[in-house]
Amino acid sequence: MRVESRFKQVLALLLVFALVAAMAVGCAQPDEPDEPDTDEVEVPTIDFRAAMVTDVGGLGDRTFNDGTYEGLLWAERELGIEIRALESNEIADYEPNIDQLAAAGFDVIFTVGFLMTDTTAAKAPEYPDIVFGGIDQFLEDPGPNEVGLLFKEHEAAYLAGVLAGLVTLDQDFDERVNDQNTIAFIGGMDIPPVERFEVGFIAGAKSVNPDVEILVLYAGSFDDQARGRELALSAIDQGADVVFGVAGLSGLGSITAAQERGALFIGVDVDQYLTVEGSGDVMLTSAIKRLDVAVFETIKSAVEGTFVGGQNRVFGLAEDGVGLAPFHDFDDAVTQEMRDAIEEARQGVLDGTVVVPETRDEL
């Protein structure tokens, strides 16, 4: 009997500790990155609160969730609002996280990621006074407080594909380029936004290099670095010299693989040259989605009372919603020819002469 109660005490203590630690993480708000905005005029804080619920990749993925958070930080700086990010450790956390934010009186809630589409549709009608922004979500029949924020990932990927298709042909570009004419795409999960990246990349590469072989690999998750590395190693061993990684945290492992085996890498969502420290030696460019723009504009319209819900907004090249990041360390290596080809593709997409496929069926 005595042993039993002692056990219960110890177990209770253990569990409390575990819960406190888990909560401390769940509710943690990352520090704002260092920014030289000390001279800026202090923006008066207003009583307006915006928040995001991350998908399972969570903050610190240096791609998708972090890109969204940038938009919140931007709104905090410029509009003086209060912001918050809640992390989802698993899919079952989506709804409770939204309920928590709603109970805490948030005015705008972003649900981040395609996987949260159904959650947004289910929860938004419950809270008609809260604006819901669904990132990467095409909302069927969105209510007046809902907006789907989508990106033409395939257009950014198309430009990345043009670059990769030309680089893999040019052995003078870099010593890591081989004669196999093979490039690779590494995806996290096979969901529509990632498929758009894949398909656009393939179309872009084939448009300038019809014979190029494109290896397509999926990790099955966005948070398994070790597997991301194995996938990239396998593709590089198969002859790929440019790897396009669209895999969140799994993609960080792919960057490691590119560094150890000697291949070039194209990042995703944000300028990964800036977000992944020490990746400059392989980071050719990144196919970026201006998640921050979509988030900031939505918050701004809600603050100013000009928010128009009931629609899906699509950000493409024409809206400056997607594009290529700078070449950074490869700026000298990228030839004028390559720049011209990318510019030509860009113009083609803008004036409609190039129609980039969105799905595998269209490819």
Added chain:
Amino acid sequence: MLADILAPDLFASAIRMATPLALAAIGGTICERSGVVNIALEGMMLFGAFMGVIGAMFTGSAWFGVLTALVAGMSLALVHAFASVTLRTDQVVSGTAINILATGLTGFLMEVIFGHPGTTDSVARLRPVFSINGPTEGMLGTVWRWIDLVALSHTPLVYLAIILAIGGHWALFNTRWGLRLRALGEHPRAADTVGISVVRGRYSAVLTSGALAGLAGANLTLEQVGSFTEGMTNARGFIALAANIFGRWTPGGSYGASLLFGFADALQIKLQLFREVIRVPSQFFLMVPYVLTVIVLAGVVGRAVAPAAIGKPYVKG
């Protein structure tokens, strides 16, 4: 195409992916042979992976990181041993608590130390043990490529796992240590009667499993990727537990089962490279390891018999 699939890099990849599973599975074997269930391998691996990065970061030495990973795994194992051996709690409950604790603790420490969630900074990794330049031309070159990639391209803990599998297997069935360990799990009362301390024996077995699970974590962070990501073990600890059962609670069997899981995973990656030829959705490939596992478990392996006293706290007298 078959020759392209069954290439040396497939087997090298299988061995790499088997290693974290094998280290943890051998730890699980030793723990469970002593009569203590250890479903906390996942948490110990995760904590080891994290502390390995911390150790390597503060000292600049990957080897010191391995040491801190080992100690980190043991520290959680000590909690498990105290709860399950001394306090005689339900071992599954204690293991679950440790798994939850490890998830919370690593995320919390990441905030404290790095100031942001997600991923830690990168640290130095352990280099491959051998670096030999062999022939590259002709028949000899092909043979050398096989030897080099499959047998010689690996990092230290990969070889350690193999040594532990062989050495541990032999020791379990041929030494006094092995006999005592098995006695603890089969009939602790008998062991007690002949003067073997059940408490001490089980403590050391649980601690050993923690050390090995910590090393499994170190393999992930300090040999494979060079940084820590929250939740990066991705249920490898549970797969290791399955490998231990599948390997019939023997170190050799544990390694073999891990190798099978690793091979299945490497194979599905390899198959994905041939999507042009095998035209199926990518989810199909991701399914391959699990299907293979079910087939093997259902067809090849017979009944696995667990140690008789597993999960039962021992009350002296």
